[in-house]
Amino acid sequence: MVHPLIDDVRTRGVEALREQAERFDGVRPAQLKMPVQRIREATEALDPAVRDALIEAIRRVRLATEAQVPPERTTTLAPGATIVQRWVPVSRVGLYVPGGKAVYPSSVVMNVVTAQVAGVESIALVSPAQTEFGGEVHPSILAAAGLLGVDEVYAVGGAGAIAALAYGVPELDLEPVDVVTGPGNIFVAAAKRVVNGVVGIDAEAGTTEILVIADDSANPDYVAADLISQAEHDEAAAAVLVTSSARLATTVVDALERLVPLAENEARVRAALGGPQSAVILVDDLDAAVQVSNAYGPEHLEIHTSENERLVGEIRNAGAIFVGDFSPVSLGDYIAGSNHVLPTGGSARYSSGLGAYAFLRAQQVVTYSHAALTEVHEPLVALAQAEHLPAHGAAATIRMNN
Structure with missing residues (x-):
């Protein structure tokens, strides 16, 4: 392409x-x-x-x-x-x-x-x-x-x-x-x-993602506002809510219906929230929510629960984690001090945000004296012989007589 x-x-x-x-x-x-x-x-x-x-x-x-x-x-x-x-x-x-x-x-x-x-x-x-x-x-x-x-x-x-x-x-x-x-x-x-x-x-x-883990303790308006904030980036933006509460799922959907028409980029937000990349996912409990999040590996993860500290400790795959009512993703986009260049598309499983x-580049500077080389001369030669690379050993042995 x-x-x-x-x-x-x-x-x-x-x-x-x-x-x-x-x-x-x-x-x-x-x-x-x-x-x-x-x-x-x-x-x-x-x-x-x-x-x-x-x-x-x-x-x-x-x-x-x-x-x-x-x-x-x-x-x-x-x-x-x-x-x-x-x-x-x-x-x-x-x-x-x-x-x-x-x-x-x-x-x-x-x-x-x-x-x-x-x-x-x-x-x-x-x-x-x-x-x-x-x-x-x-x-x-x-x-x-x-x-x-x-x-x-x-x-x-x-x-x-x-x-x-x-x-x-x-x-x-x-x-x-x-x-x-x-x-x-x-x-x-x-x-x-x-x-x-x-x-x-x-x-x-690539295209932005937000996943929110929330339970009954979450403020539905906060959750809806944060989903909208990332959805306005792009029609292909992913906005996902994972919750253990059917009541919260309903109230967040209601909040979206109220708040989306107020968005300046309403058409873009509607396209993103209505796309197959966005969803409200109802799970049995918060442990299952963590499993969903770790499998997804979101760019941005928000946690709005009564067990925030425990859940943060169980998250493995996320570009950046925003904890509690007063840590919206938009804070990280601009002025939190964290970096907003983050892995997307599941790559948080193996890569980090920009830092x-x-x-x-890590470099190792090796310095040995004659006495220090003498101390390891025999094991060095033994390993060189075992690998059928005798010149490796000879490069150390030639120094023993000087």
């Missing part, structure tokens, strides 16, 4: 990116690389309330992300024998920020702050060209980039943008990156899977 788009960018570069923008975004950008002056102008023109909100989000995400960077540790195995465990950032990253049905300056924060905290020095940011702004990146995204000191921004989106980051585009002076991260639609997620191995990727963050670790 995305292979032809990726191959076209690799072969024809800028022209392919312009054609894909025209085809998928409805505009043919005059310039794909945003001038630094445009980023500066967008930053200066940013609404003060939005600026303050972004600055606070940056502060909170930075604080929370700093806890994800492991300290360097040295293990002394014997006198003169040490191994240093250190975490080294990749040199260059490409960050994808969606721009289809909505624009996400918050995703700029989530991607850029995390890379900066990890110590990445070179950052390229891509986001789809906007018809409303003459084929440029949306001003709010440019402004968020400006607040974070990022000046390499490209008006490219979809699978082509992922190809451009992975393979580079010489005409744009866009150098290939080491890691690509960021949420997007199914085409972006599919493209990330294709280039994985050429570059590193984060989780395949500093996405941009770090």
